Amino acid sequence: RLVDAQAGALANRVRRMAGLVGASPDWHGELLAEMAMLHLLARGGRTLATLPDPLADTLAMAVGWQVRQADVLGGVPESDVWDVVGRSDTREDRIVVRRTWLRGRTSGRLAMALCFAAYRQSLDVSMPVGSSFDADVHRYPGPSLRVLVGERRPDTVVAQRPAPPGGNLATACHQLGDVLAAEPWAEHVALTVRAALTRSGGRWVLADENGALGCCAGPRALAAVLCESGGRPADMTVEWTPAGLIPLTVHLDDRVVDVGPLADPSFVDAA
Structure with a gap:
């Protein structure tokens, strides 16, 4: 029913809950935490129209209601030189999700680009860790860190430099x-x-x-x-x-x- 309602992210959470049972010594606490988050998202989804726009936008994405890429790319671009500071691959049911973390060299702002691959497909390898590129990124609605990478300027010479010092x-x-x-x-x-x-x-x-x-x-x-x-x-x-x-x-x-x-x-x- 959740998939039919286009709430794919909630459906993934339900499947993940099933995998938690008996999987670790403290699985009871992990399962209760997941159930609490599912309850929060479900209650929030029922009151979406009453929430402030930024919160409502991120809630809709957390439930799994899709935002069209064309709408995201139609937003105001954020131009910068982007340093690729991290990468993380996660298996989620039948797909692998790759999160690529970017930091704007001028703005200092973080951004997260996602890509997905099913069995025998290829993940995006165009943004290796340690590389930098001059491009526009377009942020998804709300305070989410997720972005789409738009126009790149490959002719721009980007000087390599170390990442900003880590904080405590x-x-x-x-x-x-x-x-x-x-x-x-x-x-x-x-x-x-x-x-x-x-x-x-x-x-x-x-x-x-x-x-x-x-x-x-x-x-x-x-x-x-x-x-x-x-x-x-x-x-x-x-x-x-x-x-x-x-x-x-x-x-x-x-x-x-x-x-x-x-x-x-x-x-x-x-x-």
Whole structure:
């Protein structure tokens, strides 16, 4: 029924809830959190017409009601040189979603470009981590970070430069709070932090002088961060999720290292 109602995002949440049952020792809490978010979205959808326009726009997208790409591209463009600061691939049911995180060199604003691939299809590889390009991006309605990349200016010579220094974890938490206040159902937010990957309380955390935040990355990403940083504080782009932080990129003086989750190559072409 949710699919018939074009509420595909809600349908995905229901399928995801089924997969949570018995999947981990604390699956009860994870399932209740997912049910609470589903209830919030459902109640909000019933009162969409009474909500402020920015909140209503992001709620409609969170429910799964589609915004036409032509309408997005018809909006006012945001022109800048965009640095690709992170990438993250996630399997969602029968498709893989690739999130590419951009930061405007002049504005400092974050943007997230999405692409999708089903079985044996190819993901977009035109924006590798560490690259930069001069282009217009068009933001989706509301405070969402999602954008479509519009006109590119390939003839513009773009000088490479290191990413902005990462902030401390306390600042990152304030930035995250601002995003969640505007979009409570956001599940992925990119942050640039300076922290060290270490062990505390039997789990991996990113830590600085202000404290520590849990890290839920896989063994490959953890090993890569430790190898590149030597266990010392380093500038990183990370992706916040409700389960914890996932390192995406380690920014070094002479290079950037993509350590984000990569799609299974037996399912899609993710090169």
